[in-house]
Structure formats: C-alpha cells, structure tokens
Amino acid sequence: MVINQLTTQKIITNNIAYIFYRQKLLFTLDFFYFYAKYHTLYFLPSMKKLIKIIGVLIGLIVLLIAGGLIYINASGIPHYKTTPMPLQVQATSASIARGQKLVYMLCMFCHKDPNTGRLTGKKLLDIPPEFGEVYSRNITQDKEQGIGAWTDGEIAYLLRTGVAKDGHYTPPYMVKLPNLADDDINAIISFLRSDNPMVAADPTPDIPSSPSLLTKLLCRVAFHPLPLPTHKIELPDTNNAVQLGRYLAVNLGCSECHSKDFKTNNQLEPEQSEGYFGGGNQPLNEQGQVMLTPNITPDKATGIGNWTKDEFIKTLKTGQVKNQPALRYPMEPYVLLTDAEAGAIFEYLMTIPAIHHEVKRSGI
Numbered sequence: 089m090v091i092n093q094l095t096t097q098k099i100i101t102n103n104i105a106y107i108f109y110r111q112k113l114l115f116t117l118d119f120f121y122f123y124a125k126y127h128t129l130y131f132l133p134s135m136k137k138l139i140k141i142i143g144v145l146i147g148l149i150v151l152l153i154a155g156g157l158i159y160i161n162a163s164g165i166p167h168y169k170t171t172p173m174p175l176q177v178q179a180t181s182a183s184i185a186r187g188q189k190l191v192y193m194l195c196m197f198c199h200k201d202p203n204t205g206r207l208t209g210k211k212l213l214d215i216p217p218e219f220g221e222v223y224s225r226n227i228t229q230d231k232e233q234g235i236g237a238w239t240d241g242e243i244a245y246l247l248r249t250g251v252a253k254d255g256h257y258t259p260p261y262m263v264k265l266p267n268l269a270d271d272d273i274n275a276i277i278s279f280l281r282s283d284n285p286m287v288a289a290d291p292t293p294d295i296p297s298s299p300s301l302l303t304k305l306l307c308r309v310a311f312h313p314l315p316l317p318t319h320k321i322e323l324p325d326t327n328n329a330v331q332l333g334r335y336l337a338v339n340l341g342c343s344e345c346h347s348k349d350f351k352t353n354n355q356l357e358p359e360q361s362e363g364y365f366g367g368g369n370q371p372l373n374e375q376g377q378v379m380l381t382p383n384i385t386p387d388k389a390t391g392i393g394n395w396t397k398d399e400f401i402k403t404l405k406t407g408q409v410k411n412q413p414a415l416r417y418p419m420e421p422y423v424l425l426t427d428a429e430a431g432a433i434f435e436y437l438m439t440i441p442a443i444h445h446e447v448k449r450s451g452i
C-alpha cells in the first residue's frame with residue numbers, strides 16, 4: 089500500500105514533471121514556432137517589402153533623372169524674358185571706325201565666314217567636342233538670315249546679357265561684354281549698321297548649332313544671363329595708361345584666356361577670377377589641341393616681369409617672341425592696337441599681383 093502510494097505519488101510527480109517538461113517543450117516549440125512565424129510571416133515579407141520599396145525608390149529616381157535629361161535635351165537651351173532697351177545709336181564716322189576696330193578684335197575670328205568674306209558665320213573648330221557642334225551666325229544686315237531686323241536695343245541687350253532677340257540664351261561660346269563702355273557698345277552697333285562690305289546684307293543661311301546635352305544642362309545649372317549694367321559705363325581716360333590698360337586687358341578677353349580656367353573666371357569682376365593673369369587656362373587650337381596660356385603677371389621667374397615694354401608691344405602686335413617660336417592660334421597678333429594701347433596693357437599688367445606659376449608653352 090505504502091509502495092503503491094509512493095508509486096502513485098511518483099507517477100503523479102513524474103506526470104507533473106512530464107507535464108511541465110511538455111509544457112516547457114511546448115513553450116520552447118511555441119517560441120520557435122512563434123519566432124519562425126514572426127520571421128516568415130512578418131519579418132521576411134517586410135524585408136522583401138523593404139527591398140521592394142528601395143527598388144521602387146531607386147527606379148523612381150532613375151526615371152526622374154532620365155525624364156529630366158530627356159526634358160532638358162528636348163527643350164534645349166533655355167529662353168529668358170528680355171527687357172526692351174530704348175536705344176537709338178547715332179553713328180558718326182568716328183564711331184564706325186572705332187566700332188570696326190572693336191569688331192575686328194572681338195567678333196571677326198568667330199563670325200567671319202571664309203567662303204563669303206563677310207560676317208555670315210561659320211563652324212567653330214576650337215570648341216571642345218563635348219559641348220557639341222557649334223556654328224556662329226550670320227550677323228550681316230540681311231533681314232531674314234542676319235540681324236537687319238534687330239533693333240539697336242536688341243543687339244546691345246545680347247552683347248550685355250547673352251540673351252538674343254528671340255529670348256534664347258547664347259552659351260559661353262558667344263562673347264558677352266558686361267564691362268565695355270556704353271560708347272563702345274554703340275560703336276560696335278554703328279559698324280554693324282555701316283556700309284562696310286563685311287556687314288553688307290548677305291542671305292547665307294545660318295547653320296543651326298547642335299549643343300550637346302552637357303551644354304544644355306550647364307545652361308540650366310551653371311551658365312546664366314548676365315545682368316544689365318545699372319549705370320552708364322564710361323570710356324577709360326586715355327591719358328591714364330593703367331586705367332586704359334585695364335580696360336583693354338579686361339574687355340579684349342586677355343584676362344579670360346590668361347587666368348586659371350574659363351570655369352572659375354568672374355566675368356563681371358574679372359579681378360576676382362582665380363589665378364588672375366597667372367596662365368594655365370586651356371583654350372583649344374583649330375585642330376582641337378589644348379594651347380596652354382602663359383602667365384603674364386609681373387612675376388620675374390614665371391611671368392613677364394623681366395620683359396621690357398617694347399618687347400611686350402612687339403609680341404602683342406606681331407606675335408613674335410624674343411628667343412622663342414612665334415605665338416600660335418588662338419593668340420592672334422593684335423595688329424590694330426596702337427603702340428600706346430599695347431603699352432598701356434603692359435603698364436597695367438605690371439601693377440597686378442605677381443603669381444608664381446610656371447606654364448610651359450604647349451608642344452614646344
């Protein structure tokens with residue numbers, strides 16, 4: 089009986105233990121089941137979902153970028169609203185002569201067509217190919233193909249801001265003249281309207297440029313029209329050589345080519361350009377090769393600090409350099425500058441900060 093009782097007791101205890109054991113096992117199983125269920129039913133799908141969401145997001149971003157690029161490519165160079173300028177240029181023989189000199193130094197090498205001998209435009213060979221195929225335009229007096237139907241104000245507005253009559257922005261491969269004196273802008277317009285054969289009406293049609301996607305993109309994000317000057321820009325005092333020299337050095341594009349890089353140039357305040365006149369910029373020649381620009385600051389070792397004024401005038405006007413091969417495209421001799429003007433540029437250059445920066449001439 090005792091044994092029986094004990095046995096019964098044992099059996100009960102064992103059973104309870106078993107039940108506990110089972111419970112524990114079940115609990116453990118339950119836990120694993122729950123864990124597994126949680127993972128398979130909730131966690132795994134949410135991981136999948138997450139991947140899906142990330143995938144969809146990346147897809148959307150790619151689509152947006154592709155859509156944006158397709159839009160930019162299709163809509164081309166941006167257009168801007170133009171402000172009409174009430175300008176009526178009074179040409180005189182002096183202003184036409186002055187304008188001719190400026191056009192010869194500032195516009196001819198891009199707009200003169202070797203086939204017509206007039207400013208009917210041509211393919212520009214020294215534009216880096218990544219910017220696309222670029223043709224300058226017919227700027228003779230032809231009303232259809234040229235700019236015969238443009239008002240003086242429309243021409244001035246383009247030259248100041250870079251925005252053409254129809255509102256389209258002309259990319260950096262068309263010159264802008266934010267610092268040229270009002271009288272000189274007017275002189276250029278006087279010449280364009282004159283009876284000089286170079287600008288006589290010629291119906292040669294424009295060849296449209298095909299700017300690359302890169303150019304179109306840059307014209308949205310980096311290049312923008314320049315503001316119209318808020319005040320009259322006066323001619324320099326020709327008796328002040330440094331002032332005259334600065335005016336010419338800035339407006340004839342010397343500073344743009346001879347500073348560090350077109351990308352870091354400051355057109356409105358040229359002195360703020362990186363490496364002002366320190367050279368190293370990389371314009372191309374007509375074969376598309378880089379032509380490094382020399383340092384023409386007064387640094388004695390790497391600039392032109394040891395040049396005499398006469399040597400400088402001769403180099404600038406003839407392209408001849410002492411003890412060196414002659415200068416090559418795009419550094420064309422400035423044959424139209426007077427000695428006083430070329431000398432003034434030298435006087436000015438001798439006043440700017442010297443930059444120690446060695447630049448070897450390309451291919452020599």
Ligand code: HEC
Nearest residue numbers: 194195198223224225227235252257258259261262263297
């Ligand atoms: C570095 C080359 C270059 C120089 C220098 C240059 N141009 Fe241009 N010009 C162009 C190109 C390229 C275009 C066409 C721009 C475009 O496709 O939007 C153009 C367009 C124009 C137009 C617009 C014509 C039209 O029918 O839309 C005028 C006007 C013009 N230039 C006048 C001038 C004058 C005046 C000068 C000198 C002060 C000058 N350009 C200097 C390259 C140049």
Ligand code: HEC
Nearest residue numbers: 340341342345371379380381382409415416418419449450
């Ligand atoms: C379109 C770009 C461009 C413009 C604009 C330009 N230059 Fe140059 N210049 C060059 C290049 C490139 C060379 C070197 C040519 C070579 O290596 O044959 C050079 C060479 C020179 C040199 C010779 C320096 C030396 O150490 O041998 C002088 C001086 C000079 N330029 C002055 C000027 C002045 C002053 C102006 C403005 C009136 C000017 N340049 C406008 C690109 C330009």
